[in-house]
Amino acid sequence: MSETPVIQFLNKMADLILLNALWILCCIPIVTIGASTTAMYYVLIRSIRYGDGYVVKMFFLSFKRDFKQSTFAWLIIVVLFCLLGMDLYFWYVLTEGVIAKVMLVLSLSVAFVIFITSLYIFPVIAKFENTLYIHVKNAVAMAIGHFKHTTIILLIIAIFFYANYKTLAANVIMLFIGFALLAYILSFFFYSVFMNYMDERYDDFYIDER
Numbered sequence: 570m571s572e573t574p575v576i577q578f579l580n581k582m583a584d585l586i587l588l589n590a591l592w593i594l595c596c597i598p599i600v601t602i603g604a605s606t607t608a609m610y611y612v613l614i615r616s617i618r619y620g621d622g623y624v625v626k627m628f629f630l631s632f633k634r635d636f637k638q639s640t641f642a643w644l645i646i647v648v649l650f651c652l653l654g655m656d657l658y659f660w661y662v663l664t665e666g667v668i669a670k671v672m673l674v675l676s677l678s679v680a681f682v683i684f685i686t687s688l689y690i691f692p693v694i695a696k697f698e699n700t701l702y703i704h705v706k707n708a709v710a711m712a713i714g715h716f717k718h719t720t721i722i723l724l725i726i727a728i729f730f731y732a733n734y735k736t737l738a739a740n741v742i743m744l745f746i747g748f749a750l751l752a753y754i755l756s757f758f759f760y761s762v763f764m765n766y767m768d769e770r771y772d773d774f775y776i777d778e779r
Contacts, residue, residue, distance in 0.1 A: 582746070584616075584624050585746050585749040585750055585753060586745065586746050586749070587624050587625070588609055588612055588613070588624050588628065588749040589744075589745065589746050589747065589748050589749035589750070591605075591608075591609070591624070591625065591628050592605050592606070592608075592609045592748055592749060592752075593744070593748065595608070595632065600640060600643070600644070601636075601640065602643055603639035603640050603641075603642050603643025603644075603646075603691060604632050604635060604636045604639040604640050604643075605632065606639070606643075606691040606752075607631060607632075607635045607638075607639040607691045607692075607694045607695045608627075608628045608629070608630075608631040608632040608635070608695070609628070609748075609749060609752050610691055610692040610695040610696075610752060610756060610759070611627060611628070611630075611631035611635070611695035611696075612624055612627045612628050612631070613749075613752055613753050613756040614692060614695060614696055614756050614759065614760055614763075615627060617756060617757065617760050618760070631695060635694050635695065638694050638701045638704065639691060639694055641701060642690050642691070642694065642701060642704070642705070646683070646687045646690075649683055650680070650683070653676060653679065653680045653683070656676045657673065657676050657677070657680070660672045660673040660676060661673055682709070682712075682713070685712040685713070685719050685723070686705070686708045686709050686712050688712065688719070688722060688723075688726075688755075689708035689709075689711050689712045689719075689759070689762075690704060690705065690708040692755075692756070692759040692763075693707055693708045693711070693763075696759075696760075696763055697763075697766075707766075711762050711763075711766075715762045715765075718758045718759075718761060718762050721758060722755055722758050722759075725751070725754055725755060726751070726755075729743075729747070729751050733747075
């Protein structure tokens, strides 16, 4: 007997609430944010491909499998943004003149590329099997090469952040279900991009789940 749309909706909300809680709990050590984000995208992108499944099992399956690459990617992102933060502070606050303005624009451009790459890198790790170097190259290529999708992704993120900046209710919703809901919405755009690079004769979601 097939489920009604109402039951399907309630099941999806329950899965997102559970996934949201798992993501927050696994992000608490800070260093595990990358692995937790990859695991969340693994569950969500897999649900788009195959339908809803075992959230906890799939989350920790990816968390364990992709921990090393995701954590290394996360640490690289943190270091790069710290360095860029100091660079931007130097050119914006401590120096003046044409050279300073040019360098400021260049630094902002680099920061933007790194930011949009950081949006793609964890879904890429979740969906594809490769070395971290290739994952980064692919994430950059996808973020820039599919800039229409990237622009929509940035807009959606901006809307979520603006809502949370404006209202306390949005903060409560974000803690309850919002992070997973945002990732779920973004997953449709990531999956749309990934479809351009996937060979449907081989889908890497079929992995050993023992």
